[in-house]
Amino acid sequence: MQQQRPVGWWVKRLDELLERGLDDVVAAEGLSRRHWQVLDTLAAAPSARPDLDAALAPFATPARVDGVLADLAARDWVEEHAGLLALTHDGRGAHGRLAGAVAAFRRRVAEGLSAEEYAATVAGLARMVANLEGQPRR
Template sequence: MLQQNTTKRIGYWLLLLHQAFDAATTTALRDVGLNRRQWQVLHAIHIGVRTVPGIDEAFAPFLVADGERSYRPVVEDFVARGWARLDGDTITSTEVGAEAHARAEVLVNEHAAKQLRGITQEEFLAANDVLRRIAENMRENGSA
């Protein structure tokens, strides 16, 4: 049996990590006025996710966790800041948005380096792969 006789099984650690990442990332990004979800959406736009439905699909589990139906309000906030343009569902980053992303990415990378201290790239990739496979197993079994 893979699970030990403990109250701190995988679900415990996943929820703890989710909460800790939200709080710590928001703290790391305070100076650029972003929280974790806003950072994720800004980064997605920067790497080429160009529609609101694409953003929502990329972050579907977070929509559920956040009790939201769409991240359109986040994109609209970026439009108000001058970081993006929105034409219907199509998102275009602006030069100011690219500069904001670059500033935030430095902070996120510094934050990640601290949080992942002592973990090799191979360990990190292996952990991601294990979690992906568990999620796929759950989907196949109708659990997710």
């Protein structure tokens, strides 16, 4: 039965499990997956708000990002200087506390797949997205 399901079913189910699983990983800090995504994005580099919105667009509306940023700012984990959002010292600490657990979750997701299988899966999904995103039909 499982092999008869179309790719859309598997993608939707995996997204649900990723959402719930990552929410569970960061719940000890009172956070959601969206909080983690903002923390992780800003841990890579400070960001202008439009760039942060663009990075998170597949996952959250700008209004949702507003709420997450407000919560992170209230915790003194994010601040804005000269038009750039950045993690504070405490925000970097929170990111560091969570990074190991998130990495362990990501390893669990790919458990049993070789590096080649994982790369092929991602490449296949990326190709499907490209097929449907503004690519001319053949």
